[in-house]
Every structure is written in structure tokens, then in C-alpha cells.
Amino acid sequence: MINLDTKIFPTWCPGCGDFGIWAALKGALQKLNLQTHEFVMVYDIGCSGNMASNIKAYGFHGLHGRAIPAATGIKLANHRQKVIVIGGDGGLLGEGMAHFVSACRANMDITVILHNNQVYGLTTGQSSPTSMKGTKGKATPLGVVEQPVEPCAFALLSGASFVARTFAGTIPESTEIFTSAITHSGFSLIEVLQPCVTFNKLNTYDWFRQRIKPLTQTPTDVYEAISKARWTDQDIFTGIFRNDETALPYHKTFEILKEKTLIQHSEKRDLTKYIHDWVE
């Protein structure tokens, strides 16, 4: 079994939902038995991105909101690798919104695990694109005026071929969904409901447990999927809203990539000078 242990324990606040996501992701990678050369992790900036120190794998820690373009570049250089993005609602849906939509539209074959804690945690609690209307915080003392972005509904409308939601407090379910998403060929989004125990006192573990309902079956069409993916005052569904294996991923539309990866097409270039001694 692959050893993912860096021996560095995460610095997240005790009880943070990121611990559950970290555990579920490691479980999924071990279940899939991917070897280190078969996948790359790409991290955005934020509490979620600090996972970079805690998974022993090839990885890239990008700029705020720019994890998806970095992941896209990695995928197109070597499309045989699985590429997994770790980011939060602030980076991926605020600064990185245009990249998020582009990757959905292209059906780029990457997996995006979106830690939705509805707040900018690392910068100590400002409202984010998914904060609920009326939420009071340091930057919004009178309450958030805007409507929240709903990542699953948004991804479905934008053409993502795998869209799911899970909860950081249910590790076995998250492990199953992460496994399916990583296996999926095409863009996969998993919105993880991730309580920020320090700065979000509204959307707590108990608040979610009172509202979460598992989907009994995957919706048959995209409009039903969007309807199930929307949050209501009472219900927040978890599970897989869409899993379309017939949609062609972006890289498969290019003849040139059928036999070789892009990096193999460039094999005459000597890349060894870019490889540092510490890469084993």
C-alpha cells in the first residue's frame, strides 16, 4: 500500500473539517493503490492548501485562486497522470472563478476537491463567495448582501461531467465519493461541507447534521441534478448529482495525444537540468 505519511501533523485548528477531508482523501488514494508517479496534487492557498505538507506525493502549491490552471497545465503535459486539486471556496470561487468555469466547460480531466467552509479561514474569517446572505463577519459587520454561489449547481450548469457533495464529518462516504471522482474520466467536482470551527459559528457540524440528506439515487438529467444540488432552508443533499462517462474529456479531443503525451512529444529536449537533486 502506498505510504502517504509525511510525518508532519497538520496545523489546522482542533476539530476543523479539513481533518476529515484529509483522512478521506488518503483512504481513497490507498484504495485506488495509485503509485506516486501516477498522480499529482495541486494545492490552492488557504487552510485547505496547507495539506501540501501532509501528503507524501508529488505536488504543486499554487497562487491564490490559480490551482486549476496549474492543474490543467500538468494534465495536458502528461494526461496519463491523475491530477487532484485541493482548494477552498474563497480561492476557487472568488479569485479563481473564471478558471473554475473554464475547466467545467472544457471537461478537463482533473478532480477538484472544494473545501466549502463559507469563510476565508486563513485570513481570519472574512465572508467568502459561499457565505450565506446576512452572515455577519469582520468584513461584513452588517451582514453579507450578495447571494451565495452554489458550487455544485454552478458546475452542473457549466458542463462538469461528475458533480458530487459530501460532508467532512462522514469520512467513509467521502472516501467512496473521492474514489469515484478520481476514477472518473473528465472534470470532477466534489464540494465538501467543511465546518470551520474557529470562524464560522453558524454552519457548524450540528447545523449540517440537521439538514443533510443522502441522495437515494443519481438524478437522471442535468436539470433534476441542479434542482437536487440547490440548498434549501431545510435540505442539503449529499451524494453524486451527475456522473456522465460519455462526455469526452478535453485531452481526448486531440489526435496528437492519442499515442503519446505532450511531454513525450518533447522528448528531444533535455529536461534533466530542471530536476533538482532532492527529487528521487
Ligand code: SF4
Ligand atoms: Fe480550519 Fe477554520 Fe481553523 Fe482554518 S481557521 S484551520 S478552516 S477551523
